Amino acid sequence: MPKPSLNAKALAWIKAATFLLALLPLAKLGVNAYLDDLGANPIEKITHVTGYWTLTMLTITLAATPLRRLSGWNWPIRLRRMLGLFAFGYGCLHLSTYLVLDQFFDWDAIVEDIVKRPYITVGFAAFVSMIPLAITSTDNMLRRLGGKNWLRLHRLAYLCAVGGVVHYWWLVKKDLSNPIAFASVLAVLLGARIAYRLGGAIIRRPATTRST
Amino acid sequence: MKTYRYPKIPAGEITPKPLFLARRKFMQTAGGAALAALLPPPLWAAGGFGELKKSEFGAGEELTPLKSVTGYNNFYEFGTGKDDPAARAGSLKTRPWSIAVEGAVKKPKTFDIDQILTMAPLEERIYRLRCVEAWSMVIPWIGFPLAELVKRAEPTGNAKYVEFVSLHDPQQMPGQKSPVLEWPYREGLRIDEAMHPLTLLTVGLYGDVLPPQNGAPVRIVVPWKYGFKSAKSIVAIRFLEQQPTTSWMLAGPQEYGFYANVNPEVDHPRWSQAKERRIGEFLKRKTLMFNGYAEQVAPLYAGMDLARYF
Numbered sequence: 001m002p003k004p005s006l007n008a009k010a011l012a013w014i015k016a017a018t019f020l021l022a023l024l025p026l027a028k029l030g031v032n033a034y035l036d037d038l039g040a041n042p043i044e045k046i047t048h049v050t051g052y053w054t055l056t057m058l059t060i061t062l063a064a065t066p067l068r069r070l071s072g073w074n075w076p077i078r079l080r081r082m083l084g085l086f087a088f089g090y091g092c093l094h095l096s097t098y099l100v101l102d103q104f105f106d107w108d109a110i111v112e113d114i115v116k117r118p119y120i121t122v123g124f125a126a127f128v129s130m131i132p133l134a135i136t137s138t139d140n141m142l143r144r145l146g147g148k149n150w151l152r153l154h155r156l157a158y159l160c161a162v163g164g165v166v167h168y169w170w171l172v173k174k175d176l177s178n179p180i181a182f183a184s185v186l187a188v189l190l191g192a193r194i195a196y197r198l199g200g201a202i203i204r205r206p207a208t209t210r211s212t
Numbered sequence: 213m214k215t216y217r218y219p220k221i222p223a224g225e226i227t228p229k230p231l232f233l234a235r236r237k238f239m240q241t242a243g244g245a246a247l248a249a250l251l252p253p254p255l256w257a258a259g260g261f262g263e264l265k266k267s268e269f270g271a272g273e274e275l276t277p278l279k280s281v282t283g284y285n286n287f288y289e290f291g292t293g294k295d296d297p298a299a300r301a302g303s304l305k306t307r308p309w310s311i312a313v314e315g316a317v318k319k320p321k322t323f324d325i326d327q328i329l330t331m332a333p334l335e336e337r338i339y340r341l342r343c344v345e346a347w348s349m350v351i352p353w354i355g356f357p358l359a360e361l362v363k364r365a366e367p368t369g370n371a372k373y374v375e376f377v378s379l380h381d382p383q384q385m386p387g388q389k390s391p392v393l394e395w396p397y398r399e400g401l402r403i404d405e406a407m408h409p410l411t412l413l414t415v416g417l418y419g420d421v422l423p424p425q426n427g428a429p430v431r432i433v434v435p436w437k438y439g440f441k442s443a444k445s446i447v448a449i450r451f452l453e454q455q456p457t458t459s460w461m462l463a464g465p466q467e468y469g470f471y472a473n474v475n476p477e478v479d480h481p482r483w484s485q486a487k488e489r490r491i492g493e494f495l496k497r498k499t500l501m502f503n504g505y506a507e508q509v510a511p512l513y514a515g516m517d518l519a520r521y522f
Contacts, residue, residue: 039295040284041347104495109484117482149465168332170482173345175292175392 003104011075018079022086025053026031038192043101050094054165057087059185062161081137088134091127118169126163129156161186223326259333260420261354272339276349280491282423284344288393289378289385290425296387297425303384304445306429313361315451316371321364325429329415331364332356336419337412339435341442342474342503348488348497353433355418359407361449367403371451374406375399376432376443393459399443400436400456400470402512410435410508436502436509438472457491469522473513478522 029049032038038045061083095162103110113120133154135141142150169179180181296490309325323331334354335350342348362374380396382388388395412433415422422428427444434441440460450456460468467481476486476499487496502509513521 040280041294041489043489043494044347101494106496109487112484116479116483119482173292174288175390 011078013073013084014075015079019082022057022083025049025152040165043097046095047102050090050097051168054087054090054094055161055168056184057083058157058161058164059182059189061087062157062186062189066189066196069196078162080091084136087160088130091130095124095127119167122163122170123167126160126167129163133157133160158190161190162199219410237345244331246393255431261416263338264419265274265333265335265352267335267337267352270340270350270352272340273340273350275338275352276491278418281349281351281417282425284491285425286345286439287387287425287465289387289395289445291387292392295513300386301424301428303386304424304428305384306424309429309447311430311446312447312448315375316368316453317451318366318368319364321521323361328361328413328430334415337433339343339410339412339433340497340503341433342488344438344472344480344485346469346483346485346488346499347491348503349491350498352418353412353414354419355412355433357409357415358411358413358432359409361413362403362407365449365451366452369496370453372403373455374401374403375448375449375450375452375456376446377448378443379445379447385490394462395459396447397443397459398456399432399458399460400452401441402448402455403433403451404512405509408509408512410487410505436474436505438474440468441472471513471518471521473509473518473522475518475522478519 030048031036033046038103046107061080064080064083067076068074099105099110103113114124115121127186133156136145136150136153145153165179168182172179229230238398263422265516284294286294287301290297290300310322311328312320312322314320319407334356335516336352336354338350338352340348373500376399378397378399379385380388382395401411412435414427414431415429417423417426422431427442427446428461430446431444432446454471458468458470460472465471479485485499488499489496500506
């Protein structure tokens with residue numbers, strides 16, 4: 001049973017703390033860039049760090065629902081939109097690093113990459129599918145779409161995360177340990193949803209028959 | 213009370229700074245040379261090589277800073293991260309070290325590293341290094357043509373290929389505890405590639421002995437091929453009749469061929485090879501055929517379909 005939700009003040013604190021924590025990787029990257037401490041290949045480093053945190057933020061976002069089911073707390077859901085927007089933010093940085101720093105607007109090379117290199121095709125598609133989610137993240141858009149449609153649209157997040165992991169998996173030269181770690185966590189998070197859906201159906205049915 | 217006056221030194225007795233620095237340098241050099249004459253080679257080798265024959269290659273190319281050359285490496289024996297080798301290669305013991313030269317040769321022999329170091333005059337060669345991951349460096353290597361060693365082994369008429377075997381010792385090379393590649397690391401060349409004057413048996417860089425993360429104590433450098441062809445920390449050189457299968461060919465036969473010549477026309481299946489980022493530069497530069505050594509090595513591949521033999 002969900003416990004009574006936290007009071008507004010506690011929720012505001014958790015939100016502020018999460019916001020700052022989610023900014024930390026970006027701050028660290030900024031400090032390292034300022035100190036010229038990004039290693040011999042800074043562009044590669046920035047690409048990897050922003051990509052890593054896009055995927056991490058997406059994964060944390062997708063952990064909110066199972067965490068609520070497991071703990072009964074409601075507040076993880078209240079953080080979900082912000083975390084999702086952070087994932088989009090890091091994704092924007094990741095893509096702009098590629099477009100500006102890595103390729104420096106060499107559009108021929110960029111288009112060729114997107115068309116010819118499967119890992120870039122998938123990564124780009126995953127980014128593009130985050131755009132409608134970011135656009136419809138406001139309360140106003142939620143109201144205009146209606147809760148049901150909004151939820152349906154936002155299931156795209158599952159696809160984004162899977163795309164992100166595939167993108168990572170396909171680009172790695174040989175050592176797959178990191179992509180495997182992300183894939184495992186994602187499998188648990190998506191598996192939990194399936195389990196709840198199936199389990200929920202089984203548990204709910206006798207309960208409803210009893211109440212009639 | 214009389215104030216103390218320190219003794220003034222006449223100006224004529226003061227040695228000008230450039231002069232005393234020059235004297236100091238002379239004493240160091242002379243002392244170093246005297247010491248070098250007294251000590252056996254391994255000791256002086258560990259402290260740098262002194263004067264070397266300069267390279268006719270690489271004039272006009274800006275050298276990649278030593279910090280990048282020794283801090284950004286692919287050497288999976290010490291981990292798959294670029295900074296793993298610098299952090300973890302300290303455990304590599306480079307003495308004693310020997311290299312077995314064996315297979316289809318008339319004179320198989322195991323050379324001690326000190327025999328290698330004194331086998332032929334050492335020279336500095338400034339080469340471009342192009343990684344298959346589309347980045348590149350310019351490195352002043354120290355060594356001598358591998359051909360010098362090959363000649364001493366006297367390959368038989370059957371020897372068509374040369375295989376290089378790197379050290380396999382997970383105690384010293386912690387990355388080998390993971391099966392990320394098939395250990396020991398194996399690479400190979402066709403014998404005419406191995407005999408080519410550009411192919412360098414390498415023992416140092418930037419005037420000093422090879423740092424562990426760059427393949428100490430002895431490696432090869434094949435400047436017209438992607439970096440992974442240049443085997444590091446070599447313990448055996450085998451002469452074979454058949455083309456050997458290298459560790460990277462086993463890891464991804466579609467992605468890594470036996471030849472691995474730098475070629476902007478033939479893309480890696482997952483990324484373009486048309487351009488590269490020179491470490492330290494912002495804009496990518498165009499990759500040159502055979503990494504800019506076409507004039508020297510193109511004849512080796514006359515008539516070959518380089519898209520097929522990638």
